[in-house]
Amino acid sequence: MLNRIxxxxxxxxxxxxxxxxxxTPVAGFGLAVDRPRSSRDAERQTDFIDIVCWRQSAEFAxxxxxxxxxxxxxxxxxxxxxxxxxxxxxxxxxxxxxxVRPLDRPRTADAGEPVAxxxxxxxxxxxxxxxxxxxxxxxxxx
Numbered sequence: 124m125l126n127r128i129x130x131x132x133x134x135x136x137x138x139x140x141x142x143x144x145x146x147t148p149v150a151g152f153g154l155a156v157d158r159p160r161s162s163r164d165a166e167r168q169t170d171f172i173d174i175v176c177w178r179q180s181a182e183f184a185x186x187x188x189x190x191x192x193x194x195x196x197x198x199x200x201x202x203x204x205x206x207x208x209x210x211x212x213x214x215x216x217x218x219x220x221x222x223v224r225p226l227d228r229p230r231t232a233d234a235g236e237p238v239a240x241x242x243x244x245x246x247x248x249x250x251x252x253x254x255x256x257x258x259x260x261x262x263x264x265x
Contacts, residue, residue, distance in 0.1 A: 126199040126220050131226065132156035134192050135171060140185035150181035152188070154218075170237065173217040180223050190238075197222040227258060 142148055151173065158168040174196055176184050188194060198220040207213050233243035 128196075128198055128200055130154060130156050130172065130196045130218065132194070132196075134188055134190050134194065137190050138176070138181075138184040138188055140181060148178055148181040148185075150176045150184045152184065154194070173215070174220050175201075175217050176220045176223060180220055184223055188223070189229070192225055192229070193227040195222075195224045195226055196220045224239070 126254050132154040135155050137149040138152040140148060140150045154172045154174050156172060160167065160171060196218060198218045200216060201219050202214060202216050204212060204214050
């Protein structure tokens with residue numbers, strides 16, 4: 124069986140970095156992905172997909188990615204069932220990212236200076252090359 128997803132889109136919000144009780148970093152953000160158009164006259168349709176990153180990928184996303192950045196995400200689809208505060212069972216889909224790659228440079232201000240974000244403090248070429256491509260989700264038994 125195979126569960127692989129590759130997405131290219133723009134972040135809809137800055138990554139939110141949190142830590143599990145065991146201290147494992149986890150980050151979440153939204154990704155806007157345009158659907159292919161059936162014709163030139165067709166209206167553009169966009170899917171908004173929740174992305175979850177673990178460990179070094181989470182720290183990388185929180186330190187180097189911001190809203191609006193173009194990224195490639197490789198991972199797997201995960202469906203979660205949960206119960207809302209109103210007691211109703213709900214289901215949500217998200218992509219657990221194994222690999223997060225920026226596809227553009229950080230945005231710049233009008234004066235040509237980098238925008239004051241962690242991603243802009245270092246040059247794009249200085250993004251650590253030692254960030255591994257795949258991580259195991261500690262909450263999934265395989």
